[in-house]
Amino acid sequence: MEHLDPSVIDWSRAQFALTALYHWIFVPLTLGLTFIVAIMESIYVKTGDVWWKKTTKFWMGLLAINFAIGVATGIIMEFEFGTNWSNYSWIVGDIFGAPLAIEGIMAFFMESTFFALMFFGWDKVSKRTHLLSTWMVAIGSNLSALWILIANGWMQHPVGMHFNPDTARNEMANFWELVFNPNAYSKFLHTISSGYVLASLFVIAVSSWYLLKRRDIIFARRSIIVAASFGLIVSLFNLTTGDDSARQAALHQPMKLAAMEGLYSGKNGAGIVGFGILNPEKKPGDEKKEFLWKMEFPYALSLLSFHKLDAYVPGIDQLVYGDKTHGIMSAKEKMAKGKEAVAALTAYKEAKKAGDKSAAQQALQRFEQNSKYLGYGYLKDPLDIVPNVPLTFYAFHTMVIFGTWFIVMFILILYFAMINELKERRWLLWAALFTLPLGYAAQEAGWIVAEVGRQPWAIQDMLPVGMATSNIATSPVMLTFWLFAILFTALLIAEVKIMTTQIKIGPEGGNHV
Amino acid sequence: MSLMKKIYHFYYDGFKSMKVGKKLWLLIAIKLFILFFIIKLLFFPNVMQTHFKTDEARSAYILDQLTQGE
Numbered sequence: 258m259e260h261l262d263p264s265v266i267d268w269s270r271a272q273f274a275l276t277a278l279y280h281w282i283f284v285p286l287t288l289g290l291t292f293i294v295a296i297m298e299s300i301y302v303k304t305g306d307v308w309w310k311k312t313t314k315f316w317m318g319l320l321a322i323n324f325a326i327g328v329a330t331g332i333i334m335e336f337e338f339g340t341n342w343s344n345y346s347w348i349v350g351d352i353f354g355a356p357l358a359i360e361g362i363m364a365f366f367m368e369s370t371f372f373a374l375m376f377f378g379w380d381k382v383s384k385r386t387h388l389l390s391t392w393m394v395a396i397g398s399n400l401s402a403l404w405i406l407i408a409n410g411w412m413q414h415p416v417g418m419h420f421n422p423d424t425a426r427n428e429m430a431n432f433w434e435l436v437f438n439p440n441a442y443s444k445f446l447h448t449i450s451s452g453y454v455l456a457s458l459f460v461i462a463v464s465s466w467y468l469l470k471r472r473d474i475i476f477a478r479r480s481i482i483v484a485a486s487f488g489l490i491v492s493l494f495n496l497t498t499g500d501d502s503a504r505q506a507a508l509h510q511p512m513k514l515a516a517m518e519g520l521y522s523g524k525n526g527a528g529i530v531g532f533g534i535l536n537p538e539k540k541p542g543d544e545k546k547e548f549l550w551k552m553e554f555p556y557a558l559s560l561l562s563f564h565k566l567d568a569y570v571p572g573i574d575q576l577v578y579g580d581k582t583h584g585i586m587s588a589k590e591k592m593a594k595g596k597e598a599v600a601a602l603t604a605y606k607e608a609k610k611a612g613d614k615s616a617a618q619q620a621l622q623r624f625e626q627n628s629k630y631l632g633y634g635y636l637k638d639p640l641d642i643v644p645n646v647p648l649t650f651y652a653f654h655t656m657v658i659f660g661t662w663f664i665v666m667f668i669l670i671l672y673f674a675m676i677n678e679l680k681e682r683r684w685l686l687w688a689a690l691f692t693l694p695l696g697y698a699a700q701e702a703g704w705i706v707a708e709v710g711r712q713p714w715a716i717q718d719m720l721p722v723g724m725a726t727s728n729i730a731t732s733p734v735m736l737t738f739w740l741f742a743i744l745f746t747a748l749l750i751a752e753v754k755i756m757t758t759q760i761k762i763g764p765e766g767g768n769h770v
Numbered sequence: 771m772s773l774m775k776k777i778y779h780f781y782y783d784g785f786k787s788m789k790v791g792k793k794l795w796l797l798i799a800i801k802l803f804i805l806f807f808i809i810k811l812l813f814f815p816n817v818m819q820t821h822f823k824t825d826e827a828r829s830a831y832i833l834d835q836l837t838q839g840e
Binding site for chain 1: 780781783784785787790791793794795797798801802804805809810813814815816817818819825828829832833835836837
């Protein structure tokens with residue numbers, strides 16, 4: 258694009274990252290806490306034990322605080338789409354419109370109706386109606402996430418659409434293909450289950466604090482048993498969905514997988530790096546070693562990615578420079594095809610303007626033959642297809658290492674809670690308390706893997722971020738970046754302050770939001 | 771009592787009996803005001819809606835963007 262200040266791309270990306278990362282502080286806790294609260298209320302309805310009612314109401318109060326602070330923080334991303342990412346918004350409009358509209362309607366009707374029943378309905382509606390409302394809030398908020406992640410999954414693996422060169426928009430060709438995009442489902446399940454893990458860590462951390470303070474012992478122990486049981490089950494599920502997410506990357510975003518694993522040189526029987534230190538000197542195509550140090554599980558990457566011990570996993574070098582033996586086209590070849598697509602699109606536009614139907618038809622055929630590589634036509638260098646490898650690698654491994662610790666912690670916590678020795682294990686309670694920030698770090702790391710790992714694409718292979726950005730001045734984007742940073746930080750401080758006040762009051766304080 | 775009245779009282783009593791909730795609603799109101807009446811209005815125009823009147827003009831602009839440099 259002409260006259261586009263490159264810094265506007267960076268600031269727009271930074272602003273979107275800031276918004277999404279802050280938004281994602283609030284969302285996963287809501288997604289998971291709604292289910293934990295629903296489970297606790299189900300126990301109350303089943304047993305009739307008012308302790309469980311009190312327990313449910315306390316956690317519901319904290320859920321309300323998190324929901325209230327987080328609500329509408331996501332709407333800012335929609336503002337950004339219209340202003341900073343107007344090219345992108347126009348090009349994807351038809352595809353994004355449907356899932357986001359469904360999300361908006363569902364969120365509004367399900368959450369707003371049942372939220373009111375859940376918070377105001379105690380003692381006003383029957384126990385079962387109230388319980389149904391609580392479950393509907395849990396299901397509704399998670400379904401909202403489904404539609405958002407269907408839209409995101411499409412960006413990572415665009416299916417069910419056709420680019421219309423007359424309108425310059427992607428038009429939906431098959432709604433169900435969009436809805437049942439395997440990439441979207443693996444993302445959805447992995448994302449929501451990670452939210453459940455975070456909520457379990459939250460309940461355990463708060464309850465551990467009570468146990469460390471030697472107060473509200475029964476309440477804390479009961480909460481911990483529910484949260485640790487739920488957390489352990491969803492963590493194991495999260496492990497399988499994470500595996501599927503990585504498999505989807507292997508199939509549709511091999512560069513992302515290579516960056517996640519720091520795999521520069523492809524191989525048969527590739528191993529998974531449990532942890533390692535990347536060689537900062539390493540560049541694609543050179544002979545330097547990939548890692549200064551690493552701990553590797555042999556064959557695991559081939560096995561998990563393609564379900565074969567000796568399967569070939571391409572590395573960054575093969576994806577950039579090509580590998581004829583394994584049928585991998587180089588980025589340079591893809592760029593040539595992309596430029597052919599752009600040239601055909603230009604010829605089509607001009608032939609239409611000149612009223613030359615035959616030339617337009619020919620140009621259109623040329624375009625269709627190369628449209629799969631359209632995005633590559635806007636890249637300047639084959640190395641542009643490589644994302645930030647260290648950031649993607651370390652974010653991925655942070656997420657995996659923390660996720661593994663969460664499973665160990667859930668097992669330990671559950672075991673000691675079941676034998677009623679948890680309050681004597683103060684080291685474990687302290688560990689549980691300090692694991693909560695790790696839970697948030699894992700959440701944010703997951704977002705970084707998903708979004709940084711797919712750079713330079715706004716839409717995989719179709720639209721690089723540079724082409725997706727609006728041709729606007731940089732200064733308002735910079736200004737709003739800092740405005741959002743202040744606003745979100747203030748909201749986070751408010752959340753922590755209100756929440757800690759309520760936690761200090763405790764379940765006996767008659768916490769009625 | 772009519773259904774509408776019951777619903778009204780349900781919400782009225784619910785809001786009235788709120789404790790922390792009142793603070794949260796105030797926070798939500800302030801946040802929405804800042805987002806929609808300050809940030810959105812001043813800094814986030816919809817570029818395509820503001821600069822172009824018709825979808826044809828928007829398509830033509832994006833097509834120009836996609837084919838520039840050719």
